[in-house]
Amino acid sequence: MAPGLSNWRKSSxxxxxxxxxxxxxxxxxVGVRDSKxxxxxxxxxxxxxxxxxxAALRRPR
Incomplete structure (x- = not known):
């Protein structure tokens, strides 16, 4: 794991x-992992x- 990655958050x-x-x-x-x-x-x-x-995900289509 990359150093400094803590305080994992899951979407509400x-x-x-x-x-x-x-x-x-x-x-x-930024680290990304499977919550399971x-x-x-x-x-x-x-x-x-x-x-x-x-930003690309939030752009209107």
């Missing part, structure tokens, strides 16, 4: 079944790439 819109991802933000990176497998693999993205990704 996640399903009751727990089918979602969690994110943790550090100064330079907290000890599993973590995807780590540079913070600017994560910001661009989220």
């Amino acid at each position: 819109r996640s399903a009751i079944e727990g089918n979602c991802v969690e994110v943790a933000v550090a100064p330079e990176v 497998d907290r000890d599993g693999e973590v995807l780590v993205f540079p913070k600017h790439q994560w910001t661009d990704f989220v």
Whole structure:
């Protein structure tokens, strides 16, 4: 796991079944993991790439 990743957050819109991802933000990176497998693999993205990704999701179609 990348250093500094703690305080994992799950979306308030996640399903009751727990089918979602969690994110943790550090100064330079953002980590993403499966909420059902907290000890599993973590995807780590540079913070600017994560910001661009989220902005693209919010853009109207």
